[in-house]
Amino acid sequence: MRPNRPIYLDNQATTACDPRVLAAMLPWFTENFANPHSVDHAMGRAAEAAVETARAQVAALIGAEPREIVLTSGATESNNIAIKGAARHARRVGDPRRRMITLATEHKCVLESVADLVEDGFEPIVLPVRRDGTLDLELLQDALAEPTLLVSVMAVNNEIGVVHDLAAIARIVKAAGALFHTDAAQAVGKIPLDVGIGADLLSVSGHKLYGPKGVGALYVRRRPRARVAALFSGGNQERGLRSGTLATPLVVGLGEACRIAGLEMAEEAVRVAALRERLFETLSRDIPGIVLNGHPTRRVAGNLNLTFPSRSAQALMDDNPEICVSTGSACSSAAIEPSYVLQALGVDEAAALRTLRIGIGRFTSAAEIDTVARAFAASHENPRP
Numbered sequence: 001m002r003p004n005r006p007i008y009l010d011n012q013a014t015t016a017c018d019p020r021v022l023a024a025m026l027p028w029f030t031e032n033f034a035n036p037h038s039v040d041h042a043m044g045r046a047a048e049a050a051v052e053t054a055r056a057q058v059a060a061l062i063g064a065e066p067r068e069i070v071l072t073s074g075a076t077e078s079n080n081i082a083i084k085g086a087a088r089h090a091r092r093v094g095d096p097r098r099r100m101i102t103l104a105t106e107h108k109c110v111l112e113s114v115a116d117l118v119e120d121g122f123e124p125i126v127l128p129v130r131r132d133g134t135l136d137l138e139l140l141q142d143a144l145a146e147p148t149l150l151v152s153v154m155a156v157n158n159e160i161g162v163v164h165d166l167a168a169i170a171r172i173v174k175a176a177g178a179l180f181h182t183d184a185a186q187a188v189g190k191i192p193l194d195v196g197i198g199a200d201l202l203s204v205s206g207h208k209l210y211g212p213k214g215v216g217a218l219y220v221r222r223r224p225r226a227r228v229a230a231l232f233s234g235g236n237q238e239r240g241l242r243s244g245t246l247a248t249p250l251v252v253g254l255g256e257a258c259r260i261a262g263l264e265m266a267e268e269a270v271r272v273a274a275l276r277e278r279l280f281e282t283l284s285r286d287i288p289g290i291v292l293n294g295h296p297t298r299r300v301a302g303n304l305n306l307t308f309p310s311r312s313a314q315a316l317m318d319d320n321p322e323i324c325v326s327t328g329s330a331c332s333s334a335a336i337e338p339s340y341v342l343q344a345l346g347v348d349e350a351a352a353l354r355t356l357r358i359g360i361g362r363f364t365s366a367a368e369i370d371t372v373a374r375a376f377a378a379s380h381e382n383p384r385p
């Protein structure tokens with residue numbers, strides 16, 4: 001390893017923009033900058049065609065129709081439209097259902113969207129998870145005993161990598177007549193996903209699948225129609241659901257990222273999982289007592305969430321400034337706070353502060369994995385706490 005050359009193992013926070021994605025985007029910054037909604041002239045129509053190609057590429061990756069894809073600025077916005085938009089529509093049409101069910105381990109933007117609806121008279125139910133991060137389906141079944149408007153369960157957790165059983169969850173939710181939303185930001189392009197399992201609303205983020213930041217999508221089922229109200233007022237782009245001029249280069253990048261993922265995802269998952277196993281086996285051998293958080297097998301290929309036996313996450317990161325990993329916690333302040341996701345698993349605060357999230361991705365090499373394994377083993381031997 002050359003000094004000052006960081007090793008990036010934080011692929012759950014964001015992924016590098018694939019060079020092929022960047023190449024596809026560039027002409028839409030330079031040669032054709034037209035507004036894709038300006039269909040009066042040739043440049044505008046060419047931009048519109050590029051947007052529609054991208055929309056079809058997003059749709060194809062999740063088994064949707066292109067017209068079911070609403071382009072947004074990312075998964076945060078998609079989750080807000082899905083949750084608050086469903087609530088807004090229900091109130092508008094006099095639907096009396098007020099219950100909204102989600103999980104304690106969801107991304108903040110889901111938890112906060114649901115919490116924000118309390119002031120509008122909605123009733124959030126935040127279900128706990130098991131020690132391994134999975135959901136007890138009986139708890140979901142019980143919560144659905146009251147009429148429920150929407151259930152939001154993520155496809156893959158961003159801290160512990162747990163893959164939820166969306167098909168089983170969707171069956172229960174649909175039998176109860178509720179809308180089923182899934183935040184699939186960590187799943188799209190990583191595991192096979194098909195909206196045919198019963199998703200009504202599904203959120204995508206460009207920068208989690210080697211696309212650009214600032215773009216995403218929301219799948220909105222057409223048959224039967226999932227009804228959500230818009231949150232933005234404006235020019236009624238995206239069939240009225242998301243006003244605002246589309247960012248053609250970013251949308252094209254999202255489409256290209258989805259196209260590449262569709263072709264390479266299966267092979268990539270095998271390679272990435274092998275790197276993860278190699279790192280986990282080496283660390284388990286060299287650091288006795290290291291603990292893997294989250295279900296051991298129902299997890300996405302690139303994620304390791306490890307509690308170290310003695311040294312803090314901060315100390316491990318301070319020892320190894322060239323290695324980019326994270327604590328997985330929402331670090332809005334300077335001090336590291338224990339992750340609410342780990343706490344939901346029942347990991348105590350002290351153990352949570354000894355936990356690192358390691359995200360392996362498309363551009364991780366075996367040499368980097370070996371360097372990181374050696375570096376963390378050396379840090380573990382370091383007597384400083």
Ligand SMILES: *Cc1c(COP(=O)(O)O)cnc(C)c1O
Nearest residue numbers: 074075076107158183185186205
């Ligand atoms: C990254 C992420 C988000 C937010 O996505 P943005 O596109 O950055 O807004 C939401 N949910 C999960 C699970 C994520 O990993």
